[in-house]
Amino acid sequence: MKRFLLLLLCSLMLYAPTTGHTEAKSEYETAYKLYIAAGASAAAYNDRTGALASRYLQQDGWKINHYVQDQGHPGPRFLIANKEGADGKDIYIVAIAGTETTEDIKQNLKVEKVYFAGAAPEEFVANAAKKDVPDTQPKVHRGFNELWQAGPTAKLRKVSDVSLISLPDLLANNKDYTLYLTGHSLGGAAATLAGAGLISMGVNPEQIEVITFGAPAVGNDAFSSQYEPVLNLTRVVIDGDPVTGVLQTISGGYTQFGREIKWTIPPTLDEPHKLVGYVDLAIKNYYDKRQQAINDGVELPTENIKTAGGVYIASLNNNLSSTPEKDFWYMREALWDEYRKKLPEYVIESKDSGGSWREKAIAAGCRWAIVPEVSSMTLKQEKNIYHVNLTQTVYEVASGAVVDVAIYSAATYNLTPLEAFIHSLREMTSEQVIWLKK
Structure with a gap:
């Protein structure tokens, strides 16, 4: 479902929010947080996408530990990443x-509700086992509840002296x-319950924020009424994503809550639930x-522009076909x-004002000039499949x-x-810039 979704992670980190x-x-x-959350959600998977995403997060200063379950053991697979923010905190x-294994599918199908309450993990387990609890009490999806409660059984993917954080x-x-x-989908459901559980265990609600992508509802009206006032929950939904309403339709008695942000599916995708679509729209x-x-005067980090000795970057030549051209x-x-991020000194031609790029580079006192071009080719036998080329x-x-x-x-x-363009871009700039060192 996912390949190379996170290949620009370092690039977008350049503009952390300021004043x-x-x-x-x-x-x-908010947009910055949604982007980081989408990237981390992709990085949580134990595949090549996750490995690449983790690598780029680490390059930007995030410390990451991945946690997995023993083979055949139900429970969440997740990462914990931490970094010092711009304010020093x-x-x-x-x-x-999200759903990766057969065990995950089994958890999704446990749609009956269980009582959700407790001030400690063992209390949540005991309360979930109670029978005949009225619907006026907070109840949640049994499979999702078991998933988040199994978090402490996770182990580090790689042997390390790091222990699971409480x-x-x-x-x-x-x-x-x-x-x-x-988290995305099932991962988002587990994240919502984890946030509610932490608040029940005494964590200050102001220290917690939950961001989900294409996640189903997790609880009944009583659960929503109890936690909506205290849980800072943002639900990102692509219009037409069936998963976000599936429990309300199939079994009933489930209610979504929190702030909903709705996006429109990209024209090159035909399935609104895919993580690839959420990452694409988070970037945009x-x-x-x-x-x-910028237009409204928000202060952002200034560009590292020098009047002499740097690299002149000509405007990006556009030879894209009609659909990719929208991006x-x-x-x-x-x-x-x-x-x-890569060049220590540069001048960017933000608008193609005509004339020779070389003349403008000489006027700017630059030693080198980069002339980039993007193009695309449609594969005739495949619907909405393109080769995106970067030169x-x-x-x-x-x-x-x-x-x-x-x-x-x-x-x-x-x-x-x-995303295809960004993949090519990250691959290109990962090569050693020999000419710059001459």
Whole structure:
């Protein structure tokens, strides 16, 4: 379901929220959190996507530990990531993987409700076993409840001297820490119950935020009424995602709550529940809100522009076909972010004003010039499948000689065009920049 969803993780980390106009700043901060949460949700999986996502998170300074279950043992697989925030306070993310195994499917099918209450883990277990509890009490999906309660049985994926963190103790002993719980689908359901459970066990609600993607409802009206006032829950839903309403339809008695953010499925996808779509839209939402914040005067980190000796970056040449062309603006933003991260000194041609890029590079006092191009090719036998190609040509400005050419391509079998572009971009910039060291 997922390949290379997180290949731009480091790029988007460049613009962590700072200060500015209140509304634009708030929307920007939310978009940033949604992007990070979507990335962490993909990183929670035990596959190549998860490995790549974890690597890029670590490159940006996140410390990550993955936890898994013994073979055949039901329970969540998740990661715990932490990093010091811009304000000096520690941020923790717990991202829970969605449906991956046969055991996960079995948990999904346990749709009967159990009593949800307790001030300690053992109390939750005992209360869930009680019979004939009236529906006026908070009740939740039995399978989802068993999943989050099995969290302490998880073990580190790799042998380490790190032990499983006690989240209630961590937050109780560090009042300025913030915990984000997130996940896609089944993972989002478990994250919601984990957040409610931590609050019941005495954790300050202001230290917890839950962000889910395409998650089903988890409890009845009484559960929603009890936890909606105290649990900071944001539910991201792609319009038409059937999973978000499946329990209300199949078994009844389930209620969604929290803030709902609804997105529209990308035109290149035909299934609104896929994680690939949520990641694509989280990236686009981030860039949209960032641009809006810039337009409204929100202070962002300044670009590292130097008047001489750097790299001149020409405008991105656009040779995309009609459908991928809709993502061009986002591709350009991702490209610029990657160059900002990789190049110590640069000048970006933000608008193609015509004329020779070499003349403009000379005027800017740059030694090198990069001329990038993006193109696409439609595969005739496949619906909505494209090859997205990224070409980077590097010139020595003084002589006009080509010193390096890189061409990368990715298909959209399990990606959107934007994600395919970012995959190629990350692969390209991971190569050693030999010409820059001359």
